[in-house]
Amino acid sequence: MVIGLVIHASHRAAFEDAARTLAGVNLEWVVYGHEDEVAVRVDDLLARRRVDGLLLGPVPYAKCRHLLPADLPVAVLRSAGLDLALALFRASARGWRPTPVSIDTYDARTVDEVVRALELDPAQVSCLPYDREQSVAETVAFHREALARTGGEYVISLRTAVAAQLRDETRVLGGLPGPATLRAQLHELALRVQSKRASALRFAAGVFLVGRSGPQLDLDRARVGLLNLLLNTPEFGDAWIENRDRRGVVVLAHQALFEEATSSWVSLPALRQAQETLGIKVAAGFGVGASARSCVHLAERAATRAEQEESPSAYLIEDGGVIIGPMSAAGASVAFTYREHGAELERLAGEVGLSAATLSRLAAIERAQMGRAISPSDLAQQLGITDPSGRRLIRKLGDSGLVEVEGSTQVHRRGRPARLYRLRIGPAIGRS
Structure with missing residues (x-):
């Protein structure tokens, strides 16, 4: 596992200390x-090394978010109330009055909680929550105005560029999250990456069937040729391959191996190789499920469906109901389906700019919600994507009128309230 840490040069020692308790992870x-x-x-x-996750603060994230792949697990550091309380105690230990003080980047709710807990005067605490549109100059100007207005003597800043500009004018305390916060968020990211890997390592099966081309076809000879072809396919080097019956071969492997061999369920070159080198038409089916038996059963169903295509092709069926196919032999365009959703959903998916499979899964989630609103984070979790990808999906659906804002909820005491949305895909399908 490789995790990238995006940090200011002055913070490296703190991050190295936090990472000491994390084994089995290579840090970039x-x-x-x-x-x-x-x-x-x-x-x-990102150009020179494949990373499995990225940990960075809110400022670095705002600077590079446009570069990050949608499926890359990312953790944005958030300083906790404990970190702010410790900063205030450090100020007191140095003989500084706890207030007036000017604070940036911390969430307003976090600041309010700490101020109440320490019984400080809220009027003497100026707070500027982080906004990625806010420049260093604007943040510096906020602190100057706050100090002039309240007579404050020091600043707590999480932005190193801001602290550098103010150090010649006033006292500044850095707001880097403490070791416990750094360690907890680094561990949380590592566990999230591991969870994503585990989902990719679900058990899967592939069934390859030799097409019935007439009585003159020697099925046994064709099957042996197919078996040898698969055994000599580099992508299947780590798979278990064995005879199924006179017409078929079974391949058992992890889901990730099949995803690589099919370019994420788009094409399967082995089908073309079988036709060109052996002169036989092959249909393939893949199944992903909770057990080897269920995987093989789903793969058999998928292979039967692939046999109905005129050209060599493959299908995938997951135990959750997702069907992907047909996958071509040469990597041409591929259609995506979710069960049998009909032309209306296909047309709406094209208008929205999403695959029919994604829109079908969203429609299924809408039905399961039974009119209840959902947060972008919960939607992302149900779809198996990252939180940033979930928020982007919500914005895309909003642009097409497929979601409605339905208030907000405060899941945790810390952090901003999560906005809630009501999916409106079903009615839109009825209108199309």
Whole structure:
């Protein structure tokens, strides 16, 4: 497992200390001296090394978010109330008055909680929550105005560029999250990456069937030729391959192996190779399920469906109901289906700019919600995608009128409330 850490040069020692309790993980350090360097350095990391996850603060994330792959697990560091309380105690230990103080980047709710817990005067605490559209100059101007208005003597800033500009004017405390916060968020990201890997390592099966081309076809000879072809296919090097019957071969492997062999369920070159080198038409089916037996059963159903195509092709059937296919032998365009959803959903998917499979899964989630609203994070979890991808999907659906804003909810005491949405895909299908 490889995790990238995007950090300011002054923070490396703290992150190294936090990472000492994490074994089995290779860390790729992206160290910058100024915020403007972040995008270039992250782009270089993604070009030279495949990373399984990325940990970075809110400022670096805003600088490079456009570069990050949609399926890359990302953790954005958030300082907790404990970190702010410790910063205030450090100020007190240095003989500084706890207030007036000017604070940036912390969420307003977190600041309010700490102020109440420490029985401080809220009027003496100025807070500027992080906004990726806000420049360093604007943040510095906020602190200057707050200090002039309240007579404050120091600033707590999580932005190194802001702290650098203010150090000659006033006292500044850095707001880097403490070791416990860093360690917890790094561990959480590692577990999320591991969970994603585990889903890719679900058990899967493939069934390859020799087409019935007439009485003169020697099925036994064709099957042996197909078996040898698959055994000599590099992509199936780690798979278990054995005879199924006179017409078929079974391949058992992890889901990730089949995803690689089919370019994420788009094409299967082995079908073309069988036709060109052996002169036989082969249909393939893949099944992904909870057990070997269920995988083979689903793969048999998928192979039967692939046999109905005029040209060599393959299908995938998952135990959750997703059907993908037909996969071509040469990597040509592929249609995606979710059960039998009909022409109306296909047309709407084209208008929205999503695959029919994705829109069908969204329609299924809408039915399961039974009119209840859902947050982007919960939607992302049900679809098996990242939270940022879930938010982008919500925006895309919003542009097409397929979601309605339905208030918000505060899941945790810390952090911003999560906006809720009501899916409106069913009515749109009825109108199309």
